[in-house]
Amino acid sequence: MASDQHELLSSDSAGAPPLVRLFRYARPFRRRIAWATTFSILNKVFDLAPPFIIGAAVDVVVEKQDSVIAKLGFPDPFHQLIFLAVATAIIWSLESVFEWLYGVAWRNLAQSIQHETRMDAYQHVQGLELRWFEDRSTGGLLAILSDDVNQLERFLDGGANDIIQLAVTAITVTAAFFIISPEIAWLAMIPVPIVIIGSLWFQKRLAPRYAEVRSKVGDLNARLANSLGGIATIKSFTAESQEAGRLQVESEAYAEHNRRAIILSALFSPLIRIVIMGGFMVTLLYGGWITLQGSLAVGAFSLLVFLTQRLLWPFTRVGAVLDLYQRAMASTRRVLDILDVAPGIIDGPDRLPLESVRGDVRFDHVRFSYVKGLPILRGLDLTCPAGRTTAIVGSTGAGKSTLIKLILRFYDVDPRKSPRKSSGTANLKTEETMGDPAPTGAIEIDGNDVRSLRLRDLRRAASLVSQDVYLFDGTVRENIAYGWPGEDDDPTVWTEPPFSSIIEAATLAEAHEFIMDLPHGYDTAVGERGQKLSGGQRQRIAMARAVLKDAPILILDEATASVDNETEASIQRSLQTICRDRTTIVIAHRLSTVRHADCIHVLEAGRVIERGTHNELVALNGAYAQLWRVQTGESVT
Numbered sequence: 001m002a003s004d005q006h007e008l009l010s011s012d013s014a015g016a017p018p019l020v021r022l023f024r025y026a027r028p029f030r031r032r033i034a035w036a037t038t039f040s041i042l043n044k045v046f047d048l049a050p051p052f053i054i055g056a057a058v059d060v061v062v063e064k065q066d067s068v069i070a071k072l073g074f075p076d077p078f079h080q081l082i083f084l085a086v087a088t089a090i091i092w093s094l095e096s097v098f099e100w101l102y103g104v105a106w107r108n109l110a111q112s113i114q115h116e117t118r119m120d121a122y123q124h125v126q127g128l129e130l131r132w133f134e135d136r137s138t139g140g141l142l143a144i145l146s147d148d149v150n151q152l153e154r155f156l157d158g159g160a161n162d163i164i165q166l167a168v169t170a171i172t173v174t175a176a177f178f179i180i181s182p183e184i185a186w187l188a189m190i191p192v193p194i195v196i197i198g199s200l201w202f203q204k205r206l207a208p209r210y211a212e213v214r215s216k217v218g219d220l221n222a223r224l225a226n227s228l229g230g231i232a233t234i235k236s237f238t239a240e241s242q243e244a245g246r247l248q249v250e251s252e253a254y255a256e257h258n259r260r261a262i263i264l265s266a267l268f269s270p271l272i273r274i275v276i277m278g279g280f281m282v283t284l285l286y287g288g289w290i291t292l293q294g295s296l297a298v299g300a301f302s303l304l305v306f307l308t309q310r311l312l313w314p315f316t317r318v319g320a321v322l323d324l325y326q327r328a329m330a331s332t333r334r335v336l337d338i339l340d341v342a343p344g345i346i347d348g349p350d351r352l353p354l355e356s357v358r359g360d361v362r363f364d365h366v367r368f369s370y371v372k373g374l375p376i377l378r379g380l381d382l383t384c385p386a387g388r389t390t391a392i393v394g395s396t397g398a399g400k401s402t403l404i405k406l407i408l409r410f411y412d413v414d415p416r417k418s419p420r421k422s423s424g425t426a427n428l429k430t431e432e433t434m435g436d437p438a439p440t441g442a443i444e445i446d447g448n449d450v451r452s453l454r455l456r457d458l459r460r461a462a463s464l465v466s467q468d469v470y471l472f473d474g475t476v477r478e479n480i481a482y483g484w485p486g487e488d489d490d491p492t493v494w495t496e497p498p499f500s501s502i503i504e505a506a507t508l509a510e511a512h513e514f515i516m517d518l519p520h521g522y523d524t525a526v527g528e529r530g531q532k533l534s535g536g537q538r539q540r541i542a543m544a545r546a547v548l549k550d551a552p553i554l555i556l557d558e559a560t561a562s563v564d565n566e567t568e569a570s571i572q573r574s575l576q577t578i579c580r581d582r583t584t585i586v587i588a589h590r591l592s593t594v595r596h597a598d599c600i601h602v603l604e605a606g607r608v609i610e611r612g613t614h615n616e617l618v619a620l621n622g623a624y625a626q627l628w629r630v631q632t633g634e635s636v637t
Helices: 018-025 027-047 049-066 077-126 138-180 182-188 191-229 231-236 240-292 298-339 400-407 455-460 476-481 499-508 512-516 535-549 565-578 614-620 623-631
Strands: 361-368 377-384 389-394 442-445 462-466 553-557 583-587 599-604 607-612
Touching: 018 027, 018 298, 027 049, 027 077, 027 138, 049 077, 049 298, 077 138, 077 298, 138 191, 138 298, 191 231, 191 240, 191 298, 240 298, 361 400, 377 389, 377 400, 377 607, 389 400, 389 623, 400 442, 400 462, 400 553, 400 583, 455 462, 462 535, 476 499, 476 535, 499 512, 499 535, 499 565, 512 535, 535 565, 599 614, 599 623, 607 614, 607 623, 614 623
Parallel strands: 389 583, 389 599, 462 553, 553 583
Antiparallel strands: 361 377, 361 442, 599 607
């Protein structure tokens, strides 16, 4: 069930009860839900039949030829008992069949909805912009995609059937009571409204408690993910006890919120049992009295006693069902709230065929800020010509890496400011007093505003190698093959690249030699985040991955900042081949890596303050020349 097949919840339905939102979301499964519900109902109907058989058997023994069964054409009492025996066999067989059917139906349905919900939530999260992730922890998202989805599955696996069968029991037994003895029915029904009102009261108070529990699960998972991800740092600072103490605080907070919910939830069943006891005693005493008076048949009295037990006793499970329901609805709310988040980066309508991309990149008066009021780029103008190598350098915080994120539309440029009149009598025409009269800034590729392009086409047109290399837990071969674009434009179809192409990409990135020295060559497992490899090895595998992608635009974001001189030299050699006839954008602190670029742009405070070749900028004796002297060890005043 893909996301686009769902009737996803609109903002108007976000405030609806979680169960209503779940039914709206599960529209594609409604037929299967209907079948599972039917099996549950039929199972409970046949499950309620034995008390009627018992009542009829007592009636046969007492009334003999005048029993109810005799009126069906069986005057002989023994033949009546045979009839009841055959009916019992049929009823119990059908009950067993429908128990099997509803078990299979609900469990398969639970697994399907669990799978599809997790996939929909994950795919939806993948489509959200990076800004959305900044305020959320990985552990918290994992808790939603794993634990919360599993909680929903547990409810559908058993709780849904319990609720349906409880309702069927109440309706069926109530109807039988009023048919057999209306005067007893009214008395026996007294506990029912008390149970219903009590359930609603408990539900209202349990819901916020379980919402807090689910929130604490996210906090606990976030702490675990954070600690395990930084295990090397923890060990190096001998901070194991400190981290264990932090985890203890989160775990105790989770346990405390669970205890608060359990205390209230566990109180429900004992109170319900006392109410049910009262209903059973009324039926036993008053029903027995009118039977002794001759106003009620012995068989009917036996049936009513059994039915009272069948009606009221299931209500003792309301507490457990309500507990499971509240946990599931708290989880459902968290999962569906994720699906309700509207993406901040909208896919553009225009195609950008990969074969037609020349790679001309242009920043036109671009403004951007991560936090409103704190601009990173201030009207940036910059051109990266097609087929040329453009370098961007500058001090930390100048906005270099931000340019890459904007090219790939991880973020969008800031919208145009509204012009404002200056205050006072000063004639200073600053951005702060006059606003920005220029049109909204734009980033263009071959003259196309990136906001108008399909995200898939835009990102297929560029290969990114960053300083923070991420390798997936798999083999060297699988990590390099991750860059293979495939031959089919369908994003759901991926074909494995030929092994010869992987070797060729690794050779160009000067990674083939060290890969063959690994224990299993290209089939060597790299570990989580590539932790079994050195920093230089990870960097060269990332370079090979980018080479295999063979995009017309190559982006290197501090690609050599964390490697040794030998690795940097090997990467520089490989780049001479890789960058030929390809638009290459290099972000670097090490100026030695960009000195051969066709054009170097120097950023400061979100603006280009110098541009030119290496020799031109050194001769200019400005900011670039100062950075060059610092890095080459010359004395700087």
